[in-house]
Amino acid sequence: MNRVLVATGGGDCPGLNAVIRAIVKRAGQEKNWEVLGSIQAFDGILSEPTEVILLDEKKVSGIHVRGGTIIGTTNKGGPFAWPVKRADGTYEYADRSDEMIRKLGFMGVDAVINIGGDGSQKISQALYEKGLNIIGVPKTIDNDLQATDFTFGFQTAVQIATEAVDKLVTTAQSHNRVLILEVMGREAGWIALHAAVAGGAEVCLIPEIPYDINKVVERLEQRFNRGKGFAIIVIAEGAKPVGGDVSGQKSSEVGYENLRLIGAAARVMNEIKQTGFEADMRETVLGHLQRGGIPNAYDRILATEFGVKAFEMVLKKQYGYMVAYRHPDIVAVPLKEVIGIEKLVNPDSSLIKAARGIGISFGD
Secondary structure (H helix, E strand, O other): EEEEEEOOOOOOOOHHHHHHHHHHHHOOOOOOEEEEEEOOEEEEEEEOOOOOOEEOOHHHHHHHOOOOOOOOOOOOOOOOEEEEOOOOOOOOOEEEHHHHHHHHHHHHOOOOHHHHHHHHHHHHHOOOOOOOEEEEEEOOOOOOEOOOOOOHHHHHHHHHHHHHHHHHHHHHHHHEEEEEEEEOOOOOHHHHHHHHHHHOOOOEOOOOEEEOOOHHHHHHHHHHOOOOOOEEEEOOOOOOOOOOEEEEEEOOOOOOOOOOOHHHHHHHHHHHHOOOOOOEEEEEEOOOHOOOOOOHHHHHHHHHHHHHHHHHHHOOOOOOOOEEEEEOOOEEHHHHHOOOEEEEOOOOOOOHHHHHHHHEEEOO
């Protein structure tokens, strides 16, 4: 019996279950293939006792409409940085990658499909260089992975953010307020840009275009007449002023190394007030609502295509590669060519130009 193991790493994302389902259903069309799922990324392999489940067609039936991942995920630690508690209560990090590879061999695992973002695919490449048969599937709501036109989960996050803008418009109009919506994306402004255009915001602040607060206020003043009017600002969590930095704080969570980006909306609201702009303002942080719940049809379809392609790459022994979408095709690209390179919004892109064309200010 041949075995492929599936792991979902990093933050959760709409469409993960659709990928898992597609892998299992495609594997079911081949003889002598079994699909295993590692609980909480590679932690399931490294844990004692091992936490691995059999993924068969009964287990994955209907899961494509569910958010999250039935095998769990984590964005902490991993095979190259397993947290080990010292006697004094502090932590050190151990490299358990060789141990994990040996364990997978003992389990009869022929190949691994690792579904995750940039951090997860860096792990994929490092494991491949150690001899593990591994294939990557790109996943992130931030849409910031190179070599793929879109990552699954992004379109659902944009839909949720757009619906939030739609709801904020009515309350902003009722109270003559400026309402500021903070969305995810880390160093990339894809969610903010798409939601601002789709929702009809007046201002969109993204990491790729540092803003001048006076330019922001100038656009707001166009919307207000003697205290009457309203406006919507969509700000990406990684947005920053000209000459300034992002709003965030170092995480105290064991094994989590990323800077926690928080406070962008509150900061820009305070900056606007300091200019003397007098309209009422409120901020809304959309947070993890963007990555939860039911994936939309687009993400279900893209995730399904990714899952089928990933298993077919296993059949071809096309290891060390990642599935990618390059319109209109689903292709395979070398992992080493895509990791560590963020796909950011091009300030000269057609969508930025379209946004400017309908009057959206980027504060520049």
